[in-house]
Amino acid sequence: MPPQLRRPPGPALPVLPYRKPTRGRDYWVLDDVLPTIDEIRARCLAKQDWDLGYPHKPEAWPGMRAMPALEPDELAHVEALVARTVGVDRVWALGQAEGGTFNHNCVQVVGEGESEPRPHTDSRALCRYAAVLYLNPGVPKQAGTSFYRQSLPGGRLGGNVVLPPHNNLVEALGTRYVPADSFTEDFAVPHRYNRLLLYSANLMHTATGYWGSTLEDKRMTAVFFWMA
Numbered sequence: 296m297p298p299q300l301r302r303p304p305g306p307a308l309p310v311l312p313y314r315k316p317t318r319g320r321d322y323w324v325l326d327d328v329l330p331t332i333d334e335i336r337a338r339c340l341a342k343q344d345w346d347l348g349y350p351h352k353p354e355a356w357p358g359m360r361a362m363p364a365l366e367p368d369e370l371a372h373v374e375a376l377v378a379r380t381v382g383v384d385r386v387w388a389l390g391q392a393e394g395g396t397f398n399h400n401c402v403q404v405v406g407e408g409e410s411e412p413r414p415h416t417d418s419r420a421l422c423r424y425a426a427v428l429y430l431n432p433g434v435p436k437q438a439g440t441s442f443y444r445q446s447l448p449g450g451r452l453g454g455n456v457v458l459p460p461h462n463n464l465v466e467a468l469g470t471r472y473v474p475a476d477s478f479t480e481d482f483a484v485p486h487r488y489n490r491l492l493l494y495s496a497n498l499m500h501t502a503t504g505y506w507g508s509t510l511e512d513k514r515m516t517a518v519f520f521w522m523a
Contacts, residue, residue: 308445308468308477311454314498316442316481322494323380324484328428329369332489336430339364339402339517340510350409357505358405364428364517365400373428377493377521381424386521389421399520402430405505406513412503414443414478416457416464417496422520425496429486430515434506436485438514440492441503446479455481455499464499486514496520 316322329335342361348354365373378386388399417425427440445453461467483503484492494500507513 308473311445311467312456312458313444313454314456316498321498325491325493326487327489328373328491329489339430339515357410358403360401360403363400364402370400380493381523383523386424386523388521398518402517404510404513404515406507407505410505412501414499414501416499417520419457419462419497422496423523424493424521426491426493426519428491428517429488430517432488433512434486434514437504438506439484439486439503441483441501442481443478443499443501444481446476457497
């Protein structure tokens with residue numbers, strides 16, 4: 296889970312290292328990824344087995360989610376593309392026996408007002424790369440994904456990347472509760488239907504914003520977490 300924001304000032308947070316996100320090294324924008332994207336979206340809209348988060352239930356995570364997002368042949372197509380893109384022989388998701396995440400290849404639906412941007416990193420113990428596939432053609436560009444960095448007292452800027460020995464942002468900061476002004480947007484990648492945004496999982500990121508009020512028009516994405 297990402298750090299939770301709080302307003303009262305607390306102890307000074309550790310300053311993370313900064314790695315300027317560079318396209319082709321730290322993140323990749325891959326458009327028109329799946330030829331059957333309309334079928335995939337229709338299948339996701341027809342799902343009946345949604346797990347419900349906030350505000351439907353008192354959960355820390357927002358909206359609705361279900362698995363799987365992609366069928367095996369579709370997932371294999373995406374994974375082959377990802378492996379070629381980052382220059383490795385293959386990518387893979389950890390299984391349950393290896394302590395892997397249960398949200399790989401998961402479709403997530405979050406509407407306007409159901410959450411706010413929550414900067415976080417994905418666990419280095421679970422993945423090296425993460426990706427989001429945008430599954431709604433009607434969502435505006437400003438509902439894409441943003442990369443963040445620390446905002447420090449006095450207007451100074453801090454870092455954006457989690458390195459060993461820490462596995463995630465909460466470990467690196469030493470707390471889950473941070474002041475509300477602890478982070479600032481570095482840059483955003485716009486939402487586009489059938490776009491796969493692939494990035495190094497240890498970079499600080501979040502959904503830029505959410506959209507919609509019905510299943511058909513809410514921000515719908517599929518998320519992936521791979522080792523390499």
